[in-house]
Amino acid sequence: MNRITYIDTNYGQINRNNVSFKANRRTYEQDVNDVSMGCYTGLFRGDINWRRLGAYILSHFNNKDNVNLVMFASSDGSEAYSTIISLLEAAGDRKNQIVKKFFPVKAYDYDREILCAAKSGLINLEPDDRMAMQMYCEDYQDYFTETDKSLFIKNEEKSPSARNVKTMKAKKVLTDNVRFVRADMFLKVRELDDEDGNTILMCRNALGYFENDKIEKFIKDVSNRLKTGSLFIVGVHDSVLFDVDSCLKENGFEKVMDKVYKKT
């Protein structure tokens, strides 16, 4: 069994026996694919330029009527919310059009506990998250409200800055535009139905914790399911121990911006 335990948050220290989350740092065990995994995530995670991503996606799919936005390893909802906000902020006065075209985001995670947190519509934000939010949103109060509720995640390991964690409530503009569902991405990938090169598959900072042959097989499956023009988006951890860039290129993907690949 490949046992993955808690965590340091330094990107440089990652190895297959270390995996980390951010707002939800915790250790837990899941018997999926013989891997025990912990969590690290955060709003507007700094491994991608969210403003550029929003603008790129809008322009790339300008000619499509509908886009299928799928997210694997969606964790506590931070990434889905970052994606929705980035697209809405990039849309300017075309927000209604964007909602119809891209949403709801279909967000999948295997872990019941983190899924439950995501479905609550509450989110634990550290100072870093709140700062990122102010960078990427014109007004974060368009998306989150204060709440006197607390979000309790079982087995959550508190980070040193957890003293400053604040639970906030996502507004309907976020919660109405995402569906959180439990699924194993290694199985779900085979069900992807890309009608017309109009899919965005985000699978960030989860693949990198699996063995190379499993990642290769997953990327082959993604390549077989996605049609020309669709996008596949990875995260910083996915290329620490594995050459995700070469593997994607060998499987028919072209890099269009940092962490973003287009099926050719």
Ligand SMILES: C[S@@+](CC[C@H](N)C(=O)[O-])C[C@H]1O[C@@H](n2cnc3c(N)ncnc32)[C@H](O)[C@@H]1O
């Ligand atoms: C390190 S977090 C990454 C979260 C987010 N994508 C990000 O980049 O911030 C890894 C997530 O992958 C999920 N996960 C692990 N194995 C999975 C699987 N086979 N299918 C779906 N989700 C999985 C874990 O439950 C966890 O929420």
